[in-house]
Amino acid sequence: QVEMVESGGDSVQVGGSLKLSCVISEYTFRSGCVAWVRQAPKKYREGVAAIDPDGGTKYVDSVKGRFTISYDNVKNILYLQMDNLQPDDTAMYHCAADPFMTPSHALSAQPIRFTYWGKGTQVTVSS
Numbered sequence: 001q002v003e004m005v006e007s008g009g010d011s012v013q014v015g016g017s018l019k020l021s022c023v024i025s026e027y028t029f030r031s032g033c034v035a036w037v038r039q040a041p042k043k044y045r046e047g048v049a050a051i052d053p054d055g056g057t058k059y060v061d062s063v064k065g066r067f068t069i070s071y072d073n074v075k076n077i078l079y080l081q082m083d084n085l086q087p088d089d090t091a092m093y094h095c096a097a098d099p100f101m102t103p104s105h106a107l108s109a110q111p112i113r114f115t116y117w118g119k120g121t122q123v124t125v126s127s
Helices: 103-108
Strands: 003-007 011-013 018-025 033-039 046-051 057-059 067-072 077-082 091-098 121-126
Touching (some): 018 121, 033 077, 033 103, 046 067, 046 077, 057 103
Parallel strands (some): 011 121
Antiparallel strands (some): 003 018, 018 077, 046 057
């Protein structure tokens, strides 16, 4: 059974940085993409960043230049480096995986949908 466990969420001030991690078990990342999806209170889920097995990445416009997604193929860990954090980045961040969707397709799908999900880690940015 696929398991995805996130960590690294915290409360930070505007302009701060965080690095999220997601340990993925019982999943072979050979196709599709793995991604970070966030959901703020009273808002829809939003795909933030996605990566394919070849290292191709896709980001939502609001985080370009500030967030970096990466995947450790040996340890099966997905990362999200978040710099220059802003109050609008406050949300629960989930890692997610889908064996069929490309990063571009995954982030543009409405509603956001993946085959596998983690429970999330909370990021709070205060001014």
